Amino acid sequence: SMVESRLEKGVIWVGANDGPVSVSRDNGKTWKRVTPQGLVGARIQTIEDSPHQKGRVYIAAYRTTREHDLKPYIYRTDNYGETWTLLTDGKNGIPIDHPTRVVREDPRQPGLLYVGTEFAAFVSFDAGKHFQTLQQNLPNTPVTDLKVFRNDLVVSTMGRSLWIMDDVTPLQQLAALAMGAGATAGAGHDGGDAARQAAGGRASLPAIALFQPREAMRFRNATASGGAGGTEYTAGGAHFDLYFQSAPAADTKLEVTDLRGQVLHAWAVVTARAGAPQGRGGFFRPSSNSAGIRPEAGMQRITWDLRFPGPWTPNTPDGGPGGPMVPPGRYTVKLTSGGQTITRTLDIKTDPRVAGDGVTDADIAEQVKFQLQVRDAIGDARKLQQRIEDAMQKAGVKAPGPAAPGDTPANTKYANPLQQVWAQVVTTPGIYTQGMLIDQLQNVQREVNQADQKIGKDSYDRYADLMKELAALEAQLKKITGS
Secondary structure, eight states: OEEEOSSSTTOEEEEOTTSOEEEESSTTSSOEEOOOTTOOSOEEEEEEEOSSSTTOEEEEEEETTSTTEEEEEEEEESSTTSSOEEOOOSSSSSOTTOOEEEEEEOSSSTTOEEEEESSOEEEESSTTSOOEEOOTTOOSSOEEEEEEETTEEEEEESSSOEEEEOOOHHHHHHHHHHTTOOOOTTOOTTOOOOOOBOGGGOBOOOSEEEOOOOOEEEOOOOOOOOOTTSOOOOOOSEEEEEEESSOOOTTOEEEEEOTTOOEEEEEEBOSSOOOOOOOOSTTSOOOOOOOOBOSOSEEEEEEEOSBOOOOOBTTBTTOOSOOOBOOSEEEEEEEEETTEEEEEEEEEEEOHHHHHTTOOHHHHHHHHHHHHHHHHHHHHHHHHHHHHHHHHHHHTOOOOOOOOTTOOGGGOOOSSHHHHHHHHHSOOSSTTOOOOHHHHHHHHHHHHHSSOOOOOHHHHHHHHHHHHHHHHHHHHHHHHHOO
């Protein structure tokens, strides 16, 4: 294993296959043997130079091929190898029979260590004083290397594929607490530090906590499953990490609001692990929103797909799935539970590929404004449909069948005028039938929702024509019913 310091050019570390550790501080002109005392005949599998402190280095070694030694060996030096500290004594979290293959320090948070052993993954929040499992759903397999990339933890295994732990932001904040960096993972809206540091360098959390979310990228992706044994793609959007010392109260809720205070999405406590709501239709992707807050103590993650509610339906009066994505900007996340309120900010960034195509944040904001107008128009058309059907039911009138070939609802004679209004709002079933008002508005929705873009004049013109048609049909219904 060989590495050059990220903080000091010319400081080079080498670990050999049979035990020796050496360092050069003059770009390889001279070398000094600095093997930890008592580490005889070990394979130096990984050398990790600290990205935060000069002279600090971690090594991971194993001696399984010598004397059948299964002990874990992770050492740290803070003085270029003059002295070393053994971080794995078999009593502080990593079992005594877990040979160690890799150790990495988080590039953003000092003292946050990720470790891979012959059987599992571990994490330390206090620079190696204590370790705990990071296994989650990872197979029991040798963890051969680890890398934090774009704040996700990438894990390589021996024969069990590559794995990614998405978003280690909460781990970094826990480590900041444990290392006494003054983080406020449990601070309330008044900014007070409710998360106190416990003895022994462990992070102490309050009764509830909402961790500061990392920024979210506003991008469009299709996250289809790779099938059995295939690649699993993470859902896009924003992730909110919560902690509850005990099961959350029934009135617990999590809300995302814009700068005006408008609630864009909210989650309540669910009584069962229901699946996320799934969208229908080809013009929007299935929702990746979490169903709700689980009534369980401990950590949990809520996912938001960055979308407004979709158009009104009789079953979803607050809006179903399929709404437009929110524009880039800053949003507020608020957790309320047991009389306590915690707020955090969420920054949503534009996909750099979209910006590279010349679409600005102002263009996207204007597009979203129009998308919401189209969404509301679809909801209004559906409400009109319901009012017509209510009037038809009151009058004992049935919905009409499809118009004859070549005819349109406007020039077709119906037994009741309510049927004619209904046939201009709803597409009647049949082969090659002409789409009516609701479907035509959904066509406009599909045109303006599929990509981040400057809206074309034809979409605005078509929308204006359909709004005139909607107003005329509402007036026609009012004339028939007298209300």
